[in-house]
Amino acid sequence: MSVTAKDVASLRAATGAGMMECKKALENSGGDIEAAKQWLREKGLAASAKRDDRENAQGVVAIAIEGNRGAIVKLKCETDFVASSDGFKDAATALLNAVLADGEQAIAANAAMVDDLKISLKEKIEVGEVVRFEAAAGNVLDLYEHIQGGRGVNGVLVEMSGATQELAHDIAVHVAFARPKYLTRDEVPADVVEKERQTLETITRNEGKPEQAIAKIVEGRIGGFFKDVCLLEQPYAKDDKVSIEKLIGSAGIVRFAQVEIG
Numbered sequence: 001m002s003v004t005a006k007d008v009a010s011l012r013a014a015t016g017a018g019m020m021e022c023k024k025a026l027e028n029s030g031g032d033i034e035a036a037k038q039w040l041r042e043k044g045l046a047a048s049a050k051r052d053d054r055e056n057a058q059g060v061v062a063i064a065i066e067g068n069r070g071a072i073v074k075l076k077c078e079t080d081f082v083a084s085s086d087g088f089k090d091a092a093t094a095l096l097n098a099v100l101a102d103g104e105q106a107i108a109a110n111a112a113m114v115d116d117l118k119i120s121l122k123e124k125i126e127v128g129e130v131v132r133f134e135a136a137a138g139n140v141l142d143l144y145e146h147i148q149g150g151r152g153v154n155g156v157l158v159e160m161s162g163a164t165q166e167l168a169h170d171i172a173v174h175v176a177f178a179r180p181k182y183l184t185r186d187e188v189p190a191d192v193v194e195k196e197r198q199t200l201e202t203i204t205r206n207e208g209k210p211e212q213a214i215a216k217i218v219e220g221r222i223g224g225f226f227k228d229v230c231l232l233e234q235p236y237a238k239d240d241k242v243s244i245e246k247l248i249g250s251a252g253i254v255r256f257a258q259v260e261i262g
Contacts (some may be wrong), residue, residue: 074128
């Protein structure tokens with residue numbers, strides 16, 4: 001069966017593959033469009049496997065709140081050009097909506113969409129962090145999204161109890177720029193604290209501090225470490241004389257999540 005230019009154009013429009021690839025796919029499948037799509041998919045996925053060792057530090061952070069549910073999805077790629085493309089951003093939004101509706105397992109259910117992006121865009125594309133909050137009754141959800149180059153690159157979700165929407169938003173903005181890793185010092189793993197303590201002890205000794213003063217100096221510096229990594233202990237980004245714990249007063253931060261590109 002001869003392959004027509006119309007068939008090639010139709011296959012290209014459906015798959016995003018190149019003209020010559022489409023022509024070859026149709027020739028190998030005897031002109032059957034569906035078989036040609038499968039042929040391109042198999043060849044494309046085989047080629048994409050060869051790109052697995054490439055760095056894909058670019059991408060999009062998609063974030064949204066719908067009712068009492070909030071979600072963040074990070075879709076990773078190799079270049080700014082692809083990350084800024086409408087098709088790539090639309091795919092990230094589609095994955096986000098699926099997670100909002102069905103939970104994190106929706107990513108596996110939409111694996112074919114990601115595979116198709118790998119084929120059509122010819123980059124190492126994969127889903128990164130996925131977060132979904134379902135707020136308890138009476139709690140407040142808010143978000144902050146930092147846009148750069150027309151795409152989301154830094155997304156924060158916050159769930160609070162006994163808080164106003166404005167306060168929850170202020171906390172989300174703070175998290176975006178202060179980048180806490182934990183809510184309280186009790187959440188910091190013991191091995192992380194011990195490693196930091198050992199590092200600070202070495203630094204203090206290298207500074208030539210008296211041996212009898214080292215333990216006290218290290219304890220003071222550990223307190224500074226907790227202020228860096230624990231949200232409630234951080235100074236508020238808009239007023240560093242006020243801690244986040246003092247800012248929220250009787251309200252509570254139930255949980256927060258931050259996802260960034262890079």
